[in-house]
Amino acid sequence: MSTTAIFGSYVLVRRDGAQEVLRDHWVLVEGRRIAAVTPSRPEAAEIHDRPGRFVLPGLLNLHNHCFSEAVARSHTEDGHGREGGRSIVYTVLLPLTKTGLAVLSPQERLAIARLGILQLLKGGAATVMEPFRNGLPEMFEAAEAMGLRFYGAPYLFSTADAKAGPDGTVRYAGDDGAADLATWNALHARWEGRAEGRIRLAMSPHATDTCAPDLLRACAARARELGVPITTHLAQSEDEVATIRARHGGRTPAEYLDWLGLLAPDLLAAHCIASTDDDLRLMAARGASVLNCPRVFARAGRTAAFGRFAEHGIRTLVGTDGYNMDLLAELNAASLISKVVSGRAEIAASPALIDAVTWEAAAAIRRPDLGVIAPGAAADLTVVDLTHPHLQPLREPRRALVALANRANVDQVMVDGRLLIDRGAYLHGDEAAIVQAGAAAIERIWDLPEARAALT
Ligand SMILES: [Zn+2]
Incomplete structure (x- = not known):
């Protein structure tokens, strides 16, 4: 089974029914599940040790x-x-x-x-x-x-x-x-x-x-x-x-x-x-x-x-x-x-x-395995890089996330234990080719006479 450990300077968890932000914790993923949230560095085949990240549920x-x-x-x-x-x-x-x-x-x-x-x-x-x-x-x-x-x-x-x-x-x-x-x-x-x-x-x-x-x-x-x-x-x-x-x-x-x-x-x-x-x-x-x-x-x-x-x-x-x-x-x-x-x-x-x-x-959507970082939950994570200049200095990461962050700060997205985005880039395809093909198809619609009439 694949194992991945991701370090968060901040990790969003829940305790007693409320949000809690842990400082300097690791999220250990085994296969498609979260195995542990731990302050000490776990053993894992893949280690992502980049400080300044806020690890959120996917x-x-x-x-x-x-x-x-x-x-x-x-x-x-x-x-x-x-x-x-x-x-x-x-x-x-x-x-x-x-x-x-x-x-x-x-x-x-x-x-x-x-x-x-x-x-x-x-x-x-x-x-x-x-x-x-x-x-x-x-x-x-x-x-x-x-x-x-x-x-x-x-x-x-x-x-x-x-x-x-x-x-x-x-x-x-x-x-x-x-x-x-x-x-x-x-x-x-x-x-x-x-x-x-x-x-x-x-x-x-x-x-x-x-x-x-x-x-x-x-x-x-x-x-x-x-x-x-x-x-x-x-x-x-x-x-x-x-x-x-x-x-x-x-x-x-x-x-x-x-x-x-x-x-x-x-x-x-x-x-x-x-x-x-x-x-x-x-x-x-x-x-x-x-x-x-x-x-x-x-x-x-x-x-x-x-x-x-x-x-x-x-x-x-x-x-x-x-x-x-x-x-x-x-x-x-x-x-x-x-x-x-x-x-x-x-x-x-x-x-x-x-x-x-x-x-x-x-x-x-009745999915208690999603939207939470906890042992046994699905290994879906969104990791935001809070080291960008516009996010510093930083006291409360949730306030910074909502008030100051944007998609350019999304560092990683993991779904079902598989990293899809890393360092802000899609890992499993050519982004430029995806953009070019998608935009070309939309432009074909824009060229239709009824589109020219409706879109000014
Ligand atoms: Zn709608």
């Missing part, structure tokens, strides 16, 4: 879109591509990914997936939950080949061709729900548990306004039969709230999901920015989790404040949503935006934000 980034947000990149900033300040989900992201998937070859789709996963790993993530269109099964291939721990979440839509009218209302065109559930089941049969269990699936009805009640009920029943997590988009915009209220007897999107039995501890709901305080109280009571991705909303001048959800007692996690997959910078944004919105400096403190991508994230 970070969990549970909301991301490698493909759709890559299409938006460098096109939708500064208000470009937005009609009347509206969300770009139904005007840009969904239409272009649908067309894009149809015109690209499987090799091009794989190239985009590989580029996205490279960015995720270099952004500090060891585990990713990724909702994507079910015409992109190459996401699974790329995740398996590149070594990431991966919860693939192929979408289910009542209509895969959702279009928003000038009033923002999403209209249905056809019924794809049964076909999407069949596709999801086929992907589950093929991929669940692959790569020694690193590849898993989540049930992924796209959103409240693209999924009708019968589909949402069927998704929940199937997910609970299999014991897989459920993830969806919830209250992403005021337009969605208005659509659901009109369609479903005045219910808010959260009430709509509750009516259908989806608001429960196995639900991870992305965004919730247009949720009312009553909605958030309901979510807290039901034990559902919020996936907070503050930067994609900040891009549009909208606030998605971690602190607002957390203060309602909701398990609140942080994900990157695919636009900029720097998970450390996302924590920084979650901190700053929460403080600005609340006018309080103490809100969204560093330990809570670190929990949001470690312990609490693992709990939300």
Whole structure:
């Protein structure tokens, strides 16, 4: 069995249910498990003895879109591509990914997936939950080949061709729900548990306004039969709230999901920015989790404040949503935006934000072996180099991590006992080739006439 010992000037562990930072400890990995956390240097075949590192559990980034947000990149900033300040989900992201998937070859789709996963790993993530269109099964291939721990979440839509009218209302065109559930089941049969269990699936009805009640009920029943997590988009915009209220007897999107039995501890709901305080109280009571991705909303001048959800007692996690997959910078944004919105400096403190991508994230997907450094846990680690000039001098490493660090400081990422990133570089492929191939495939979408019209 392979053995690896990694030295941390700081090692994040848990004691009596709370975070604790150990000084000058070693993490010993045997095979795919953490064997020990010890102050003395252990025997190991491979030794990483680099002082100044902060050894964290492998970070969990549970909301991301490698493909759709890559299409938006460098096109939708500064208000470009937005009609009347509206969300770009139904005007840009969904239409272009649908067309894009149809015109690209499987090799091009794989190239985009590989580029996205490279960015995720270099952004500090060891585990990713990724909702994507079910015409992109190459996401699974790329995740398996590149070594990431991966919860693939192929979408289910009542209509895969959702279009928003000038009033923002999403209209249905056809019924794809049964076909999407069949596709999801086929992907589950093929991929669940692959790569020694690193590849898993989540049930992924796209959103409240693209999924009708019968589909949402069927998704929940199937997910609970299999014991897989459920993830969806919830209250992403005021337009969605208005659509659901009109369609479903005045219910808010959260009430709509509750009516259908989806608001429960196995639900991870992305965004919730247009949720009312009553909605958030309901979510807290039901034990559902919020996936907070503050930067994609900040891009549009909208606030998605971690602190607002957390203060309602909701398990609140942080994900990157695919636009900029720097998970450390996302924590920084979650901190700053929460403080600005609340006018309080103490809100969204560093330990809570670190929990949001470690312990609490693992709990939300019922994985007690993840998100923690302890004997017996999975050997997933994210190691941050705190020796960079902008991180010195240093007193409290968790505060430095959230307030001052970014992805350029990610030194190592280990998944399942295998080092994927070392000294900041991907070890198992040519980064330049991955970048070139992925970017070229995205540029093919940008060259489509409909992309030229939508992306200005
Ligand atoms: Zn999303």
